[in-house]
Amino acid sequence: MGRKVITAATVAVGLLGVALAGERLPPFGGKIVGERLDRVEASEQFTDGKAQNLIPTSLGVNMKMFGAMGRYVRGGQNPDINIPVQTPRFSEDLSDAFTMTWLGHSSVLLEIGGVRIVTDPVFSKRASPFQWMGPARFHETPVLLDELPAIDAVVISHDHYDHLDMGTIAGLIDRDIPFVVPLGVGAHLEAWGVPDANIIELEWWEEFAVGETRVVCTPARHFSGRGMTDRNQTLWASWAVIGPEDSVWFSGDTGPFPQAEEIGARLGPFDLSMIEIGAYDPAWGSVHLGPDEALKMNRQVQGRLMFPVHWGTFNLAPHRWDQPVVRLIEQAEQLDVPLLVPVAGQTIDIGKPYIADTWLGRAAIWSELGRDTRDE
Numbered sequence: 001m002g003r004k005v006i007t008a009a010t011v012a013v014g015l016l017g018v019a020l021a022g023e024r025l026p027p028f029g030g031k032i033v034g035e036r037l038d039r040v041e042a043s044e045q046f047t048d049g050k051a052q053n054l055i056p057t058s059l060g061v062n063m064k065m066f067g068a069m070g071r072y073v074r075g076g077q078n079p080d081i082n083i084p085v086q087t088p089r090f091s092e093d094l095s096d097a098f099t100m101t102w103l104g105h106s107s108v109l110l111e112i113g114g115v116r117i118v119t120d121p122v123f124s125k126r127a128s129p130f131q132w133m134g135p136a137r138f139h140e141t142p143v144l145l146d147e148l149p150a151i152d153a154v155v156i157s158h159d160h161y162d163h164l165d166m167g168t169i170a171g172l173i174d175r176d177i178p179f180v181v182p183l184g185v186g187a188h189l190e191a192w193g194v195p196d197a198n199i200i201e202l203e204w205w206e207e208f209a210v211g212e213t214r215v216v217c218t219p220a221r222h223f224s225g226r227g228m229t230d231r232n233q234t235l236w237a238s239w240a241v242i243g244p245e246d247s248v249w250f251s252g253d254t255g256p257f258p259q260a261e262e263i264g265a266r267l268g269p270f271d272l273s274m275i276e277i278g279a280y281d282p283a284w285g286s287v288h289l290g291p292d293e294a295l296k297m298n299r300q301v302q303g304r305l306m307f308p309v310h311w312g313t314f315n316l317a318p319h320r321w322d323q324p325v326v327r328l329i330e331q332a333e334q335l336d337v338p339l340l341v342p343v344a345g346q347t348i349d350i351g352k353p354y355i356a357d358t359w360l361g362r363a364a365i366w367s368e369l370g371r372d373t374r375d376e
Contacts, residue, residue, distance in 0.1 A: 025129070026166060026191065026192065027129035027130065027166050027226075028129060028226045028227045028230075029159065029164075029166075029187060029188030029191055029192075029226050029230075030187035030188050030189075030190055030191030030192075031187060032184050032187045032233060032234070033187070036183075036184065036186060036187055036201070039183060039201070040183060040184055040233075043183060043203055043235075044203075045183065045203055045204060045235055046183075046235075049233060050231075050232040050233065051183075051184070051223075051224060051232045051233070051234065051235045051236065052232075053221045053222070053257070054219055054221065054257055054259050055221065055257055055258070055259075057221060057223070057255065057286050057287065058286065059223055059284075059286075059287065078138075078315060078321060079138050079321045079322070080321075082139075083138050083139040083312065083343075083344070083358075084343045084344075084356075084358050085139050085140060085142050085343065085344045085345045086142060086342075086343055086344070086345035086346045087142065087143070087345055088101045088103075088109070088142055088143055088345050088346070088347045089347045090109070090111070090116075090149045090347065091111050094111055094114050094115065094116065095114055097111040097112070097114075098111065098112055098243075098245070098246045098271070098349065098350045098351070099111045099347055099348060099349050099350060100248075100272065100274075100307065100340075100347070100348055100350055101142075101345065101346070101347040101348075102307075102309070102342050102343075102344055102345070102346060103118075103121065103123075103141060103142055103143070103344065103345070104122075104137070104139065104141060104142070104312075104313040104344045105120070105122060105127075105162060105309065105310060105311075105312075105313035105314060106119060106120040106122075106157065106162070106163055106250075106252070106253075106274075106276065106309045106310050107119065107120055107121045107122055107123075108120075108250070108274060108307075108309065109148070109151075110241060110248060112213060112241060112243045112246050112248060113210075113211060113212050113213035113242075113243025113244055113245070113246065114211055114212060114213070114243070115152035115153070115210050115211045115212075115213050115243075116149060116150065116151050116152050117151070117152060117153045117154075117155055117210060117213070117215070117241060118148070118151055118153075118154050118155070119154075119155050119156075119157070119239070119250050119274070120155070120156060120157055120162075120163040120164070120252070121145075121154060121165070121168050121172070122161075122162060122163065122164075122165040122168055123141050123144075123145045123165065123167070123168045123171065124165050124167045124168060125137055127161045127162035127165070127314045127316070128161055129161060129166075129226065131167075134161070135162070135314040135315045135316055136314070136315070137313060137314060138312065138313055138314070138315070138321065139313070139344060142344050142345025143345070145168060145171040145172070146171065150175075151172070151175060151177055152177060152178075152210050152211065153177055153178045153179075153180055153208075153210045153215065154172060154177060154178070154179045154180065155180045155181075155215060155239050155241070155250070156179065156180070156181040156182070156185060157182070157220070157236060157237055157238065157239065157250065157251075157252025157253060158182060158185070158220075158222060158224050158234070158235075158236035158237065158252060158253060159184075159185050159188055159224050159225070159226055159234050159236075160224065160225075160226070160253065161226065162279075162314055162316065163252070163253065164185065164188065164226075166188075166192055169189060169192050169194065170192055170193065173192075173193055173194055173195075176195075176198065177198065178198050178199075178200050178208070178210070179194055179198055179199055179200065180200045180202065180208050180210075180215050180217075180239075181199065181200065181201055181202070182201070182202065182203075182217060182234060182235035182236055182237040183201050183202065183203050183234070183235040184201070184224075184233060184234030184235055185201065185224075185234045185235070186199040186201045187234070188226070188234075202217035202237070203217060203235065204217055204218060204219045204235075204237060205217065205218065212243065212244050213241060213242065213243045213244075214240070214241070214242040214243075215239060215240075215241055215242075216239065216240040216241075216242065216267060217237045217239060218237060218238045218239060218240050218249070218263045218267070219237070219238065219257070219259055219260075219262075219263070220236050220237050220238040220251065220252050220253065220254035220257075221254045221255040221256070221257040221286070221287060222236040222252070222253045222254050222255065222287050223236065223287055224236050236252060236253065236254075237252055238250060238251045238252045238254060238263070239252065240263065240267045240270070242267065246271050246272075246350070247267070247268075247269075247270045247271050247272075248270060248271065248272045248273070248274060248350075249263065249267070249268070249270040249272075249273045249274065249301050249303060250274045250309075251273070251274065251275040251276050251289070251294075251297065251309075252276070253276055253287065253288060253310065254276065254287070254288075254289060254297075255284075255285060255286045255287040255288055255289065255293075256285075256286075256289065256293050256296065256297065258300075260297050260300040260301055261300045261301075263300070263301045264300055264301040264302035265302075268301055268302035268303070269302035269303070269304055270301060270302060270303050270304065271304055271305065271350060271351075272303065272304070272305050272306075272307055272340065272350050273297075273298045273301055273303025273304075273305070273306050273307065274307045274308075274309050275289065275294040275297055275298055275303070275306060275307070275308060275309065276288065276289055276294065276308075276309055276310030276311075277289065277290060277291045277294045277308040277309070277310060277311050277324040277325065277327075277328050278290075278308075278310050278311025278312065278316075278317065278319075278324040278325075279310060279311065279314070279316035279317040280317060280319070280324070281317055281318055281319065290324065290327075291308070291324050291325075291327040291328035291331060292327070292331060292374075294306075294308065294328065295328070295331055295332060295335060295337055298337065299337075304338070305338050305339070305340050305350065305351075305353065306332070306337055306338070306339055306340065307339070307340040307341070308324065308325060308328055308339070308341060311324040311325060312324075312325065312344070313344070322359075322362045323373065325341060325359050325362065325363075326359075326362055326363045326366045326373050327373040327374065328341075329341070329355060329359060329360070329363045330363060330366075330367075330373050331373075338353035339353055339354075339355055340353060340354055340355075341354070341355040341356060341359050342354065342356055343356045343358055343359075
């Protein structure tokens with residue numbers, strides 16, 4: 001028995017050593033040093049080098065977490081249909097354009113205030129440091145990365161792999177555009193070759209101008225890190241994009257937090273709110289919303305039209321793949337909340353509610369089966 005324990009401990013230590021050594025590889029990003037570290041140490045959002053949420057947020061391992069992982073391993077949210085994807089139609093004249101194109105997950109191309117802004121672009125096959133393992137796409141990207149039109153800025157919410165992808169960033173470097181990111185995330189971009197002049201790092205409530213459009217860094221409730229040793233060393237954020245005529249709020253990844261009302265009071269109301277609804281579970285309900293909490297947050301930030309993101313693209317949670325959107329459609333109808341729910345690749349003029357037939361059909365199927373949309 002003693003030898004078995006020693007052998008097991010040796011293997012565990014060896015695996016840990018391999019994992020820690022692996023964190024030096026490029027996909028894990030860069031370390032915060034120099035002037036960037038000085039800013040982190042001086043920031044009110046950090047304590048002892050760790051970014052903080054506005055309210056206490058526990059991320060410790062517990063029995064609920066083990067239960068969620070068990071359900072994920074047993075089934076996850078693999079689709080039972082071929083998810084439709086459309087070819088985008090980008091505007092030739094941006095002067096009056098106010099459109100959004102869902103590129104999947106939290107990747108959205110906004111045409112607003114005469115500029116194009118992309119949020120959390122991820123064009124790789126997997127949301128992972130390595131493309132031979134990790135959560136794979138349910139569908140192809142609507143366009144190839146080099147098929148995107150001219151972009152005026154990239155906005156990143158935080159440094160998790162399904163929001164910050166090294167391969168995608170590398171493919172955008174030659175466009176010579178600003179990357180607007182939360183404080184600390186610039187270390188990853190710098191490590192991947194983005195020129196320092198193109199890295200715009202902001203703290204909550206700071207902003208950057210893209211033409212006449214304001215990009216405002218706003219609070220969120222989440223966490224960060226790309227490996228075992230860098231938990232919460234970079235900030236996470238939601239974002240307000242405010243043009244001369246129109247405005248959008250992007251939640252990034254977040255759990256519920258009452259200070260969201262301040263975002264609405266200071267910067268709202270918003271013509272469109274882009275709020276995460278998927279890859280959630282009660283085990284991590286403090287850092288992800290789910291459809292019910294997303295509807296509450298839409299009200300807090302004063303969103304006029306709600307567009308759900310962070311669902312239907314990667315297998316990241318134990319719930320059924322279409323459960324978030326089915327639940328959202330059901331609850332939004334009861335609460336009289338107008339929705340904008342396209343399929344991936346579909347370009348929509350922002351203004352009127354719209355739900356693609358595919359998602360209405362999924363909601364109808366669940367209704368006919370009498371399934372409880374809170375579960376699965």
